């Protein structure tokens with residue numbers, strides 16, 4: 151058997167088969183290990199081996215075609231999946247989409263204007279948008295929260311940069327831009343716009359759209375994202391940010407991304423997207439069934455979408471459950487879940503009510519099993535709790 155130290159935190163014994171009921175179910179981070187079994191099945195074809203002398207140069211003096219190959223593979227993948235139109239758009243690579251999000255805010259902010267841009271995102275929103283904008287503390291922009299306050303008003307406050315996350319983190323909704331107009335710039339964060347999580351009703355065809363390998367292949371640790379940009383000046387400004395910040399994306403990372411993409415593109419993405427969709431569907435079925443007995447906890451409702459990739463109308467299978475505590479006294483939902491040994495993220499992190507909690511559904515099978523087991527315990531104790 152495996153040594154105990156290799157067991158998941160919820161399992162022990164000589165062969166890790168002993169369930170330890172006292173453990174915490176960790177549904178906090180959006181770590182996409184649900185795809186690990188897929189890569190175990192493709193261990194050999196997805197492996198990368200690099201000799202010590204290989205690819206030592208800075209990217210600007212590397213005359214190989216690595217980046218061009220990666221670029222054309224990404225364009226091909228989007229056209230196969232039908233989730234983005236890439237013709238006539240510039241492409242940039244980043245250290246995860248995290249770096250590109252901040253490059254985009256920089257590029258869309260006015261320079262040397264006395265009126266800084268307002269950065270906004272609909273509630274509930276991914277907290278990084280606010281954290282980045284506040285931390286980098288640029289004189290050219292400031293985070294202003296929800297775009298609703300600018301809707302239907304004649305704006306006199308200068309440029310507005312709206313983040314649109316579609317599907318949204320945390321609640322899985324296919325968000326659309328709230329604000330439109332000549333002084334509105336929109337950054338589309340499409341980290342989850344893949345058949346694992348949502349129907350693909352139509353290809354994204356926006357001025358600035360950001361994707362990441364993290365939620366596509368699951369390789370969050372490789373730190374690789376890409377952006378499609380229509381406008382040349384915006385592209386140049388983002389490029390300058392990336393050059394000054396990190397001088398491009400690690401070639402090791404690009405090499406690994408290329409290898410992984412080659413594996414998934416071989417059959418037009420069929421195998422990985424069917425695996426992802428099936429895994430997520432099974433998880434949502436189990437979660438729905440577990441909470442169907444509950445009047446204390448409810449799940450978000452996301453409307454079905456037509457999926458041009460699977461050629462059918464399908465239920466969405468979001469990466470996160472956005473759980474609401476329905477009982478009047480459960481104002482702080484995360485406290486209730488923590489007491490039942492479940493870790494997640496409270497609503498206020500997404501600038502929403504603490505009646506909500508985000509639970510990650512994209513971690514490993516073991517993590518998900520423990521989550522369901524603890525939720526079952528919580529739901530079965532409901533009568534006694536009131």
Ligand code: PMP
Nearest residue numbers: 180246247248319341362364375
């Ligand atoms: N955007 C959204 C909506 C996310 O949920 C995440 C990761 N959780 C990211 C961007 C950042 O991903 P990465 O930097 O790994 O590409």
